[in-house]
Amino acid sequence: MAHVELTDLVKQFDDVTAVDGISLNIPDESFTVLVGPSGCGKTTTLRLIAGLERATDGEIRIGENVVNDARAYERDIAMVFQNYALYPHKTVRDNMRFGLEQHDTAEDIITERVQETAELLQIEELLDRRPSELSGGQQQRVALGRAIVRDPAVFLMDEPLSNLDAKLRVQMRAELNKLHEELSTTTVYVTHDQVEAMTLADQIAVMDNGQIQQVGEPTHVYSNPRNMFVAGFLGSPSMNFLEGTLEESSAGKFELDLGGATHNVPDEFTDALEPYLGDRVTLGIRPENIALNQDGVPANVHPAAVEVVEPQGEKTVLELELDTGQSIKAAVDPDTTVEMGDAVNLRFDRDSLQYFDPATGESLTYDSKVERQATV
C-alpha cells in the first residue's frame, strides 16, 4: 500500500485540456473521492494514475516512486471500470485469475486468493458462470473481486456503481464501505453521485474544468464551500443563490438589498464582509435550511408565494417566488400543509448562510466560518 501524490498534473488531448494542473495528495489508506460534473476530468485523472494515459506535464508519485513513465502493467494498481470491463468470454473465476496469472503468481496462491475473495464478496457460487449470466450487481461484485484479489498498492474505481439501480446502489455502497474498513487499501474513487461521495469519502475533491476546486472532508466541504461552484454542485435540490447589494443599515448592521426585499446579514459575518460594502454580493442558502414561518419573527423573514409543491415522500420540495421575483426552493417536512398559491414567510437558518462574490464566485466568508468552527 502506498500514498499517491499528484503534482501540477496536466493532460492535453488535441485541443482539450482534460486535466489542467492539479495537485492532490492522497494519503496512504485513505478513501479519496473525486466528484465533479461530466467532462471535468475525473476519469482522465484516474487513467493518469493508472498509467493508461501519459501525463503531458507534472508528476505522479505512487509510494516513493515517480511513475510518470511506467506503463499500466508496470504499476501496482487495480482498477474498477465504470462498466466493469469484465472479459465476457472468461468465467468469473478466470476473470479473477487473469490479473494474478499475468503477475506470475503461483498456482496454489491464485486458487486460494480467488477462493478467499469470492467468499468475501459472496460470489462463490458464481465462479463458473460467465459475466453475461450475472445480474448487474453480481457483475459489479466480480469487477470488484478482480481488483481486490490482486491486493494492489492502490485501488482506482471509476463510477463503479453508476450502472446500478437505486436499491442495489445503496447495498453496494455499504459493501464498499465495509471493504475499505477491512483492507484499508488506498482508494481513489470517481463518481458524480453526491450521496456516494458524501457517504464513502474520507476526503472529497471537487473538480471542475480540469481543476480541483476544493479538497477536504465531505461534511466540511458540504457546509463550507470555497466557491459558488462547489456550493451549487453539492446538495440536491441545490443551494439557492440570491444576489444583492451589500449596504450598511442605519443601525450599523449589514444588509443585502435584494431589490425589493432586504436580507439582514448576521453579525458574525460583518468583519469578513466589510471590504465588500457597496458591492454586489451573492447570498447562498440551502433549501433544507429554509423554514416556513407563517407567523414569523420579522428579522430575516422573506415573504414568498408557493408556486410548485413536490411531495417526495420523506420531504416536500417547494418552489417559491420571492416578492423580488426571484425563484427559490425550500425542502420542508412532508407533513407541512401548503398549497400552490399560498403566501408564506421564509426563514433562513443563520448558521447556514454563505456569501459569495458574484463576479468570481469565491466565498467571502469561508475563512471566517472555518475559523469560527475551529474555535467552537
Add this chain to the structure above:
Amino acid sequence: MAHVELTDLVKQFDDVTAVDGISLNIPDESFTVLVGPSGCGKTTTLRLIAGLERATDGEIRIGENVVNDARAYERDIAMVFQNYALYPHKTVRDNMRFGLEQHDTAEDIITERVQETAELLQIEELLDRRPSELSGGQQQRVALGRAIVRDPAVFLMDEPLSNLDAKLRVQMRAELNKLHEELSTTTVYVTHDQVEAMTLADQIAVMDNGQIQQVGEPTHVYSNPRNMFVAGFLGSPSMNFLEGTLEESSAGKFELDLGGATHNVPDEFTDALEPYLGDRVTLGIRPENIALNQDGVPANVHPAAVEVVEPQGEKTVLELELDTGQSIKAAVDPDTTVEMGDAVNLRFDRDSLQYFDPATGESLTYDSKVERQATV
C-alpha cells in the same frame, strides 16, 4: 379530451402474460402515473392504449368509443417515448408539423400551432435545428412539443425523463407539472422513478406482475399501502419489515413478539388485528419514521447498534442491528451525531405503523387506517 377506461385488459405474448387483467379508470384531465418494477407491464399497458399492440382480451375505451380494433393512427392520442423517438432527419419544426400534416390540418393552423407550442416550451430558436444538434433536455422538450401540438385526446408518456441526469430531471419534472396545469389533457405517465411518480401524479397506479396492486392519490398510497409490495416499492430507503407473533399482553394490550424484543401495538389497531392474534404478523415502518431516542420513553423503544452511518447531506441514513439480530434502516437529521458501534434506542412513529400478513403480503390495517383518516 377524454377519459380512458381499461376493463379486464389482458395482453399475452407467446408464453408471457405481460398484462394480466387490469381494470383502470383514467378520468378526463387527470394525470395518472403507472409505476412498478421492471417488466411489470407498464410499457405494454401504454402500448395497448396507444394501439401499438392489440389486446388479447378485455376492453379499452377512449372517451365514448371502444377502440380495441382501431389502429394507432385512428386513435387520437399522442405518445412521448422513452428515447424521444424524434425523427433525426427532420428539423424540430418538421418533427412537430408531421403529426398535424398526417391529420390533414390546414397549413395556416399548423404554422400557428407549432409557433404557439414552441413559445410555450421556449424552443422557438431551435425550430430549424435537427435533433442531433440539441441537448438532452431540449430534445425532451421537442418530444413533448410534438405531442402537445397535436392537442390530442390523451397523452401517453413512457419514462420520458429516464435518460436525463438528475438536475435536468428535476427541471423537466417541474415543466411537465406546469404544462399539465395549463393544458389539462388526460395523461398516462409511466416511470419507475418514485419521486417522479409522487410529484406528478393526481392518481398513481402501482403495478406488479401485470396486475395493478393499488390505485390512488400518491400521498395516500405512500402512507396507506394495501400490501407489502406497494409498501416496499415506494420510498427510499424502503420500508423496514419486522416479522413477529401477535400476542396479547397481560395488560390486554396487543404486542408483537419479535423474538427477543417486543413491539407494542397502538390501541387503535387492536380491532383490526384482533383476528390475527397468535399469528405471524409483519410490522412495517419507514426509515424516516424512526427517531433516535437516546434517553427514551420505554414504550415502543427498541435498542439497536449502529452499523453504518451514511451522511447524505440533507439526511443521514443509519443501518442498525436490532437486539433481535434483524437489520433496520433509519433516516435521521444530518446533524445527528452517531458513530459506528453506538448503541441507540429507536422510537417508531406510531402514526406511521403498518401491519401486514406475511403470508399474503396484504395489509391488515389498511381499512381501519383509511377509515380513521376519513373521520379526522
Add this chain to the structure above:
Amino acid sequence: MSIEKSPLRRKLDKLFVPLTVGPTLLWIAAIIVYPTAKLLFSSFQFRNPVTNEMEFVGLRNFRRLIFAREGGQAALGVFNPSFVSITTNTAIYVGFSVSISFLLGLGIALLLDKDLKGRGWFRTAVIVPWILPYVMSGLMWRWMFQSDFGAINGALQRLGIISGNIPFLSDGALAMVALIIADVWVFTPFIIIILLAGLQNVPEQLYDAAEVDGASRWSRFWNVTYPFLKPSILVALTIRIIFDIRALDLVWVMTQGGPGKSTEVWASWLYRTAQVFNEPGSGAALGVVLLAVTFAIVASLYKIFGESPYQA
C-alpha cells in the same frame, strides 16, 4: 375523438408483410430453389453429342467424376487421377491464397486499427483491388507476369536479380504461384475490411482492463482481441474460402487451367466440362460435389470459430 373509417388503408396495412416479403421469397425461390433442383436433376443426366438428347444415367456422372476410369469401368475405390490432381490443385490454391491473404489482412487490419491520422485514406487505398472486375485484375496480373514485356520480369532484370526472363505463367508451379499472388492481391482487402470491423468491436476498456491486470501485448491479443475477432475471422474465412472455391474468373483469364492441367481447379474444371465440352451432366455432378464440399467447410469453420465471446 374521431375514428377514421378507411377500409382500403386498413386492408393494405394488414397485408404489409405478405406484400413486402412475398415477392422476394417467390423471386428467391425461383432463382435459387428451382435452379438447385435442376442442378440435382441434371447431375443424373448425360447429353449425347450425337443425338443431342439428355439421357438418364443414374449416378454414373458421380462415379466417373470421383473414381478411376481405367478399363472403361468405374473402379470403385481407386480415385479418378484427374479428380485427385484437380482437387489437390484446388486445395493448394485455396489453402495458400486464403492463409496468405488472411495473415496479411490480419496484419494490415491490426496496423489500420491503430489510432492513425489519415486512416480513411489508407482504407480507401487498400480497398480498391477488391472492387475491380476480377477479369481486369486477372488480365492485369497476366500482364505483370508476362515473360517478355511483363513488369515483374522487367523490374527483376532492372534490379539485376535475374538475367533471363522467368516464364511465370507457362511453368506449372510458377503459374500456380502467380495465380495465388493475384488472388491474394484481389481478396486481401476483403479480409482487411471484415477483420477491421471486428477489431472495432473489441471494447476499448478491455484493453485497459488487461493492461491494468498486467497483461503483455501478446497476452492482450490472445485474451482480449482474439475472442472478439473470432466471429469476424469466421465470416472472413468462410466467405473467402467459398469465393476461392468458386472463383473461375482469375484462373480462366490468367491460365485457363494450364499449362497442362497444372492450375486446373474445380471451378475451371466445372466450366470446362459443362461449357467447353458441353457435357452439362458431368458439370452438374461436379456442381453438386462443390455444393457439398462448401457446406462441409462452412460447417467445420463454424465449429472452430463459431463461439462468440458473449455466448455462454
Add this chain to the structure above:
Amino acid sequence: SGGSDSSTEDGSGGESSDGATTGTGSETMADEIVFYNAGSLEFDPGTEANIERFEEETGISVEVNEVPWSNLKTSLTTIWRNQDSTVDAFNGPTWWLADFVSSDWLEPLGLGSDHMGKFPSSLTDLVQFDGQTYMAPEFGKWGSYLYDQQYLNEQGFDAPPDTWDEVLSQGEQLSQGDKSGFAFTWSGKSVFSFKQFLYQAGGQLFNDSYEPVFVEEGTEVLEFFNGLRERGIIPDGMSSLGEGGIGDNFIAGQYATVESWTPLGSRAIDEWEEGRIGSAKPPKGPESRATFQDTNGISVSAFSERKDAAKEFARFMTTRASSKNNMLVEGNPAVVPEVYEDDEVQSEYPSWLLEDMRFNLENAQSETYMAQPQVDDYLNEQLTPALLGNKDPEAALNDAYSNIERLYQDIGLL
C-alpha cells in the same frame, strides 16, 4: 422455323449448283448477314479485309459478332439447340464439323467442284460429309520446319536433319551451351503437336469405324520425345513454352531448328539478316512426312433465314482471290495451292519458303472426330505427364485410349 427444314433438303440436292436459288421465298438475297467470329476480328486482318471487299462487291453488309474463342462452340450449340436463327455464318476450325453435322445444324454450302476443286484433297476430305460440303476452307495453319542456316553451317552441316533419326543424331551435336538442337510448340497445344508427330509416324487417332487407334504409333512418338529430352536436345523449359515463347527464343538464336507454325517464317525473314533463316520439309517419321493442319473455314447455319446471302459469303471468302488477299494482308498461309504461284505472293515471300509451305499444305493431314474437345482433353491429360517423363508412354496412351473408348461407348458410336 419451317423454312429451315425445307432448305436443308433443298441444299442436299443442289450440290452442283452455286446456291443462288436455294429455299422457298428467297428469290431476293438478304442485304445483311450475321457472322460469328472466334475472338476479335482485330487479330484477323485478312478476314477483315475480305469482308470489306465482300460488302463492297455484293452490297450485303456483314455484322460481325466476336465471341471468345473458348466459348464459340458452346454459344453456337446453344443457339442451335434452340433452333435460333440469329447466326447466319461462322468461322471456326474443321474439328467442330463432326459434332455439328451429325446434329443437322449446318447447311450444305452447295459449292460445286469448280469451287472446291482448287483445294487439296486432304482438305476437302475434312469438310465434306456424305459428299456434301459443310465448310468452306478459309485459311490454314500448319507445322513448318525452320532452322538457323548460319549456325548449322558453323557446326558443319549444310542441311538440316531430314528424319527423326537424324534429328536425334545431329541434335546432340547442335545442342551446345544454351543452344538447343530442336524445339517445337507445345504449351497448351500438346494434342496438336502430338497429332503432327503421330501423322509423321504414320498413325492416326481414329479409324473409320470410330475406334481409337493411336496407341502403337503414339508410343513411338512419345519415345521419340523421350529420346530428345534424355539427350538434352530440346530445351529444359520446353513444357512451358508456348507458340510465342518458342518464336521469341528461336529469333533470339537459342534453337538450331524448330517445328512451329507457319507465321514464324515470316517473322524470321523480317528480323534476321538475309540468308540466315532456312526452311525445310518436316523431318520424316517412321511412315510419312505429314504435318498437322489447323484449318479455319466458314459454315452456314441450318437455321439461318438468310442462307443465300450466307452461302454467298462463304463462297466469296474462300475464292482464290480472297485466299491470296488473306495471305498478303495477314500472312495466313493460303489453302489454295495456286496462290503460291501468284506473282504478288512470290514477290512478298522467298520462293523456297513458298515451296515448303505448299508442300506442307498438300501433305497436311487432319481428322474430324466426334466430341473433339473431350477427346483432346483426355489425350492432353495423359500426354502432359508422359511428355515430362513422369508417366510411361504406353501406359499413358492406354489410359487415354480407354477413356476415349468409354466416351464413344457412352455416345453410342461404339
Add this chain to the structure above:
Amino acid sequence: MSTKKSPLNRLRRSLGLETQNEWPSVARERLLAYGLLAVYVLVIWFPIYYIFITSLKPSSEVLSLPITFLPQDPTAQNYVDIFTNRPFDNYTINSMIVATTTTLICITLGTVTGYSFSRFDFMGNKSLLLSIVGARMIPPIALIVPFFQIMSNPPLVGGFTGSLYDTRLALILTYTFFNLPFAVWIMKNYFDGIPESLDEQARIDGCSRWEAFVKIILPMAKPGIAATAILAFIFSWNEFVFALVLTSSEQAQTLPIAVSLFVADDFVDWAHLAAGGMIAALPGILFGLFFQQYIVSGLTQGAVKE
C-alpha cells in the same frame, strides 16, 4: 508547456508521432505502422499503375524492350480505338443497363423485405431469413449448368417461349441471384439499427404502416440503401463467369467479356486490353475513392452482423 511551431513538429504532432503526450513506444509503433502501410499501398497499387500506363502507350512501345515504367509517348489512342474499332459503346451500355437494373431490383425488394424481417414477427421469419442468408453460401459456379439450361430454355411462364440466352435480361435475372439475398440481409441489419419507436411514433402521428415506412423510415435508411446499391452495382458490373456463359454477342456482352476478348488464342493485344480494362475498372476505382465508407459499412452490415 512549450509547443514548438515548426512545420515538421506540426506534422509530427498531427500524425501523432510526438512523444510528449504519449508513451514513446506507442509513437514508435505508429511510425512503423505508417511505414508498413505506405509500403503495402505502394506495392498493391503498382500493378494498377502499370496497366494504366500500358493503356497510354502505343502498341509498339508496349511490346518493345527494355520495358518502360513511364510512357515515353503517352497517347489516348488506345481509348479512342476501342470505342471506334470495337463496340465498346455497346458493351458499356450493356454493363450500365445490367448493373443498374439489377441494383434497382435488389434495393427495391431488399429494402421492403429487409424492413419486414427487421420489424415483424411473422410465421417462420427466423427460418426464412436463415435460408436467405444460407443462399449466400451457395457457390454460384455450381449453378452455371442449371442457369444456362434455364436461360436458354426457360420454363413456360405466361406463354413465353423464347430463349433468354444472349439477352441482358438473362444477366439481370441471374445477378439478382447473387445480390438479392445479400441486399435483404444488409437492409435488415440496417433497419435493426433504426429504433422501432420511430415507426411507432409515426403511427401515433397518424401514419399507416406503409406511410410510416415510406415517409419516416425510408429517408433514414438512405445510407444503408446507398451501401447496398453500391455493392450490388459493383458486383453486377464486375461479374464475368455468368456473362461468359449466358451471352455471345455484343447485344448483351458486358465490359468484362469485352476486355477478355482482347485475349486471342495466342496473342494478347495488351495496349487495347489495358485501355478496356481501365474503362471496366473505372466505376470500381471511383466508388472506392469516393464511397469507401459505404462499401465498408455495407460489407460489415452484410457480413459481420450475425
